Amino acid sequence: SQTIHQWPATLVQPVGSPLSLECTVEGTSNPNLYWYRQAAGRGLQLLFYSVGIGQISSEVPQNLSASRPQDRQFILSSKKLLLSDSGFYLCAWVRARGSYEQYFGPGTRLTVT
């Protein structure tokens, strides 16, 4: 069965500090991978998606970046965090071919202080 992991679960970082969130998927190969941010009481905002190693599409220009160094690894980064980067970050995967069903990780709660 497929499993998706995210870490850390919670993170408190000062403004201006760097960020690295990691997501890994087990039990599947060549998935499409996604990073979302969810602000309190709001829907999911798509940040980045990737259809393969090294292939990143950005939906929201901002101080965040993403990388996919391995087939089942997706990393979200920032060089300098802003207060507005606070939120609930979710990683998700979809089988590249098939039903388009999207499965989410447990999320990372980021608070920028």
Next chain:
Amino acid sequence: EDQVTQSPEALRLQEGESSSLNCSYTVSGLRGLFWYRQDPGKGPEFLFTLYSAGEEKEKERLKATLTKKESFLHITAPKPEDSATYLCAVIVGNQFYFGTGTSLTVIP
């Protein structure tokens, strides 16, 4: 512009009181519509995929239906454990567009 709108924003039901949640969409090139359940502090949990108008899916007390412009999530005789936020999303190309959700509270 592609858009997904959910209503109502919040819904309070007595246990056993059936109701429906709405998801309307204005997208071109729809490849599927999805329903998710999200509990506080957790990632969304996949419920249903609907691909074409007229399609219906059921799971326990939940039933999802799809027309050309909207989808409904019908909840029959809900229980307190059905309390959660229900999200709908559509896929266009490789991108998913989410509504802001309906927060459902079922009162015992």
